[in-house]
Amino acid sequence: MTGTELRSVVRLHKQPSIRDTVKSALRSAIISGEMQPGRVYSAPSLGDEFGVSATPIREAMLDLVREGLVIALPNRGFQVTEVSARDLYEVTELRLMLEPPAIERATPFVPPDAFPALRAQADEIVEGAERGDLIHYLTADSDFHLALLQYAGNVRLTELVASLRSQTRLFGLASLAEQGLLTASALEHSTMLDAIEAGDGALARTLVYSHIEHVLTDWSGGPAAPAGTDRRA
Structure with missing residues (x-):
């Protein structure tokens, strides 16, 4: 750094x-x-x-x-402070419970004039990924997701998600950036916006769920879940 x-x-x-x-x-x-x-x-x-x-x-x-x-x-x-594999799993599990349904709820309330700014934020995420600038990438990523969640109309939910995101550690991002694979993840934000702009809340929910799951696979640099964790859909 x-x-x-x-x-x-x-x-x-x-x-x-x-x-x-x-x-x-x-x-x-x-x-x-x-x-x-x-x-x-x-x-x-x-x-x-x-x-x-x-x-x-x-x-x-x-x-x-x-x-x-x-x-x-x-x-x-x-x-x-350190975050264990179990901590990461539990935080991500909470995000999976909260964010996808919140984005589905928010979809019909995102006004047309909001999309230019949201797409600019999505482009910032891609720019950070392409440069391998992880600080830029994560700052833009957080700004984007929290901006979308605001349209769900629940301030406490947005604040809770912001707190949960802060408790995450993504050591796998550096490796993905070095391999040129982080850009693919960054481009998922534009796909989410396409679904939201089309009014397809169910698709947006699915895309956000899949996107967050990266934390437990590619992004964390560790196993999908800590040993002994029983994961149920």
Whole structure:
């Protein structure tokens, strides 16, 4: 994770404040595995990477402490929390219960004038995949999915999904990007939009379900489910 990549994310993904911009990029770096569990990161060193002062870094990291993504180590910095195979499975199972039906529910409420912006977000995901920029990819991916979920009309559901996404670790993304396979997954977002724009909520639900299942297969870099887990449809 180079300073050039991080500063690029800050420029491309403008948020209401630099603190929120940095927090979004840090969250994506943690989820993608660019920031590794067990390693200690200091606010000044991360500030150098971002090209900002340590203050917004420290504020953003404290927000991520409250989200459970990192642990504050007094006089040392912040340590990324680990997510076990079972944790990943349980989080993804919850997402599969929540997101596909929510997208089906949202489909008739997505207005025609929303699609240009949604398609631009989908293009951002593809751009991140093609460049192998995992932070860009995951930031754009999160923005896209949460934007769609808002049309389901349940603020708590959207907030819950955002929290669940933050608890995921996708170490397999780097390998997929290196093999040129991440773009295929990125292109699935446009297919989802095609179904939603056509008013086919059932198809959109199926596509979203299949897309999220990648977390348990290709994206996580691990087995589909931890040993001893009984998975039922």
